[in-house]
Amino acid sequence: xxxxxxxxxxxxxxxxxxxxxxxxxxxxxxxxxxxxxxxxxxxxxxxxxxxxxxxxxxxxxxxxxxxxxxxxxxxxxxxxxxxxxxxxxxxxxxxxxxxxxxxxxxxxxxxxxxxxxxxxxxxxxxxxxxxxxxxxxxxxxxxxxxxxxxxxxxxxxxxxxxxxxxxxxxxxxxxxxxxxxxxxxxxxxxxxxxxxxxxxxxxxxxxxxxxxxxxxxxxxxxxxxxxxxxxxxxxxxxxxxxxxxxxxxxxxxxxxxxxxxxxxxxxx
Numbered sequence: 001x002x003x004x005x006x007x008x009x010x011x012x013x014x015x016x017x018x019x020x021x022x023x024x025x026x027x028x029x030x031x032x033x034x035x036x037x038x039x040x041x042x043x044x045x046x047x048x049x050x051x052x053x054x055x056x057x058x059x060x061x062x063x064x065x066x067x068x069x070x071x072x073x074x075x076x077x078x079x080x081x082x083x084x085x086x087x088x089x090x091x092x093x094x095x096x097x098x099x100x101x102x103x104x105x106x107x108x109x110x111x112x113x114x115x116x117x118x119x120x121x122x123x124x125x126x127x128x129x130x131x132x133x134x135x136x137x138x139x140x141x142x143x144x145x146x147x148x149x150x151x152x153x154x155x156x157x158x159x160x161x162x163x164x165x166x167x168x169x170x171x172x173x174x175x176x177x178x179x180x181x182x183x184x185x186x187x188x189x190x191x192x193x194x195x196x197x198x199x200x201x202x203x204x205x206x207x208x209x210x211x212x213x214x215x216x217x218x219x220x221x222x223x224x225x226x227x228x229x230x231x232x233x234x235x236x237x238x239x240x241x242x243x244x245x246x247x248x249x250x251x252x253x254x255x256x257x258x259x260x261x262x263x264x265x266x267x268x
Contacts, residue, residue: 029224032220032224033216033220035147035150036146036151036154036219036220039144039146039150039151040151040154040155046147046152049148049152050155050159052152053152053155054159054160056118056156057114057156057161058156058160058161058163058164060118061113061117061160061164064117065110065164065167065168066168066171068109068110068168069101069167069168069169071175072101072105072168073097073101073172073173073174073175073176073177073179074176076096076105076172077093077176077178077180077183077184078179078184080093080096080100080176080180081093081179090184090186091186091187091190091194093191094173094176094177094195095195095197095198097176097180098194098195098198098199099199101168101169101172101173101176102199103206103207103264104264105172106168106172106207107165107207107210107211107260108210108256108260109168110161110164110165110168111161111165111211111218111256112253112256114157114164114218115218115222115248115252115256116249118218119219119221119222119249120245120248120249122153122219122222122223122226123223123225123229123241123249124244124245126149126150126226126227126229127229127241127244128241130226130227130228130229131229131230131238135227145227149223149227150220150223153223154219156219157218157219158212158215158216161211161212161215161218162211164211165207165211169207177191177192206263206267209267210263214256214260217252217256217259218252221248221252221255222248222249222252224248225245225248225251226241226245226248229241229243
């Protein structure tokens with residue numbers, strides 16, 4: 001007689017296979033990220049490529065970052081005023097706007113906007129290089145693809161995103177001033193005095209630390225998705241590039257929010 005297999009054998013096996021696959025992918029991603037960091041400092045340094053990527057990621061994102069920061073600050077000023085006036089504390093509007101931007105919204109929204117503008121472009125560019133076999137050609141010419149494609153983008157993101165977040169914060173505080181002082185009549189001296197008195201060095205360093213971590217998340221996830229776009233199941237060619245670009249933006253945005261919560265729990 002044949003012995004019947006116990007019930008639910010397939011479900012635990014499938015779950016175990018899924019967990020092992022996720023662990024394998026996490027290890028593969030960690031090796032990719034480690035190689036990217038290593039090649040940033042390997043000789044000869046790629047200063048020219050890094051500067052080109054700083055221009056693409058940083059300078060060309062400045063306008064959209066400033067616009068986003070301005071209107072975010074204006075909305076915070078408007079909402080904060082009508083919340084604080086209920087408690088007779090509208091003079092603290094400058095503190096509310098500045099701390100909200102510097103601690104949370106500045107780094108998070110900057111990273112998400114860079115992901116949407118530059119991160120998607122990085123994934124698509126590297127993905128097209130992959131499906132057109134140009135990455136294989138680099139290996140044939142004894143050129144390390146991770147060093148050539150990923151490391152300059154990683155270094156440029158680490159430099160650019162904290163600077164962009166700083167611009168976001170400054171423009172956002174100005175936006176809160178325009179709404180609070182010019183539109184709603186709060187004394188400008190009171191507004192900026194509250195901004196100055198409420199911001200501590202720990203707030204600024206915490207925001208910069210978040211920006212640095214978000215820069216690594218954005219650059220690594222977007223470049224990884226593009227670099228291994230040919231391994232996507234059920235798709236190939238231009239379809240795989242499109243799916244990789246979508247996946248890169250979604251994964252980066254979700255990881256930014258998850259990482260923000262984790263960092264905030266340690267920094268508070």
